[in-house]
Amino acid sequence: MSASDNTAPQDHGEDHQEGGHSSFRSLMIGFVLSVILTVIPFYIVMGDVLDNRILAVAIVFALGATQMIVHIFYFLNVNSRVEEGWMAMALTFTVLLVVIVMAGSMWVMFHLEENMMPAQEQIDRIQSQP
């Protein structure tokens, strides 16, 4: 708004201390990394390059998690310095809760499924055992 804005160069990305406020350099780094991290998992799935499905899923998840971290650092511009560390603190707490909710639900529900009435193929499998 004021003339003083133009005297303050905004391109020194490391100096920014605010969420949602990236420099051109950090936007470009984030964009290039995101494109790479998006194209690889889609190529793995669409090109059907890996025979090992478990390995393919692991790679897709690992690249997805990496891209999330890239977004947090370069697009959302959240790091340990922003808002005196409270944004990173809230994020850490949320990630912890999400991990507990997801791992806990899957753990409990898969155990529950094991104890449900067995399907016909499970009965056959047990009966065919020596």
Next chain:
Amino acid sequence: MSTQDAAEPIEFYVRQSAHRGKGHAEHHEEPGTMLGFWIYLMSDCLLFGSLFAVHAVLGRNYAAGPSPADLFEIDMILVATFFLLFSSITYGFAVLRMDKSDLRGTQLWLIVTGVFGAGFLFLEVLEFSHLWHLGATPMASAFLSSFFTLVGTHGLHVTAGCIWLIVLLVQLQIHGLTRANRRRVLCLSLFWHFLDLIWIGVFSFVYLAGVLI
């Protein structure tokens, strides 16, 4: 608040020092807004985390219905992903133009962002109507119920973001780059980038892993 820090040995509140951001003090005259909005986004993140957990539990209960490999068109998902990624970076450009106090540039980049967001929503509506046409409705199986809930909630958030964007454009047109409008632009920036982040989880976990498994 910062005057009494010598007397207080332990502080459980957020301290706001006036000279944190070197060079652009005008963003710091409304302390706490960005942090508060971030706390809201984190609660939203918990909402999505629960929906992801539901999909993790129910995602393979097809009830003799169609599976992800039968339904999903991964090439369209790739296009939608790039729409959202482009909209993220164009929003970043809008914030950079705002830093230079360029109202026209800010509006232009925000419009480009909105077009990409609308394109993403169009592809999603197209996909949902296609699934519906195939009979893959939320009523068909637990997998489809959790799928429509998770992806639909994300789409609803993008819709809300687009409406916010339109309202913000009107406000920018009427009032210009006032301090309140700058704060709103930065809040929507967080919201928009956050939705892109959630979409990474959706395409990795629901679409790609769904087709693979």
